[in-house]
Amino acid sequence: MENLQKMIESLNLTSQIYLNEIPDIDLYMDQVIQLFENKFSSTKRNEDEKILTKTMINNYAKGKLLFPIKNKKYSKEHLILISFIYQLKGALSINDIKETLSGINEKIMKQSMNVDDFYESFLHLTEKNIHAFKEEIEQKGKDVNEEIRGMKENDSEELEKSLMIASLAHMSNLYRRAAEKLVDELVEEK
Numbered sequence: 001m002e003n004l005q006k007m008i009e010s011l012n013l014t015s016q017i018y019l020n021e022i023p024d025i026d027l028y029m030d031q032v033i034q035l036f037e038n039k040f041s042s043t044k045r046n047e048d049e050k051i052l053t054k055t056m057i058n059n060y061a062k063g064k065l066l067f068p069i070k071n072k073k074y075s076k077e078h079l080i081l082i083s084f085i086y087q088l089k090g091a092l093s094i095n096d097i098k099e100t101l102s103g104i105n106e107k108i109m110k111q112s113m114n115v116d117d118f119y120e121s122f123l124h125l126t127e128k129n130i131h132a133f134k135e136e137i138e139q140k141g142k143d144v145n146e147e148i149r150g151m152k153e154n155d156s157e158e159l160e161k162s163l164m165i166a167s168l169a170h171m172s173n174l175y176r177r178a179a180e181k182l183v184d185e186l187v188e189e190k
Helices: 004-010 031-041 054-062 076-088 094-110 115-149 157-189
Strands: none
Touching: 004 115, 031 054, 031 076, 031 115, 054 076, 076 094, 094 115, 094 157, 115 157
């Protein structure tokens, strides 16, 4: 498939909020939204898409995806959790996210974990995931090309793209199902 590298680059896969970019002071909701917009705006599919809204944050708080907010201000720990929610919401239901983060929320409230270390570990894993993803996409492109060459009607860029889309969607479903299985195990352990 032509321009696979350009497509990968256009995804802006390295967009993340790093610990040194999270202020040590608590932020108001508008400041939180601005921070996320600044960091993730390049990942939007179109201009109308919202990265984070007041409604989303309020729903996360009401749904207990976040430990209680004090004085309408969001701490560094809240921002880390919102970053996790942002990453998880593309693959998991809100209920699955709540189950995934409930133990972390409890540990944060009890101050029994180093949230910064946990988040740094997540960021290191995302870097490794991006590298693996790029290699996997290249391999998928080769696999699709091979399959297309074996078809009678192999002259269509549309068929090639459609086959790549189907293959990527299938892989996404496999990863989502594995993540859901782990969420189920977390729930059973509780």
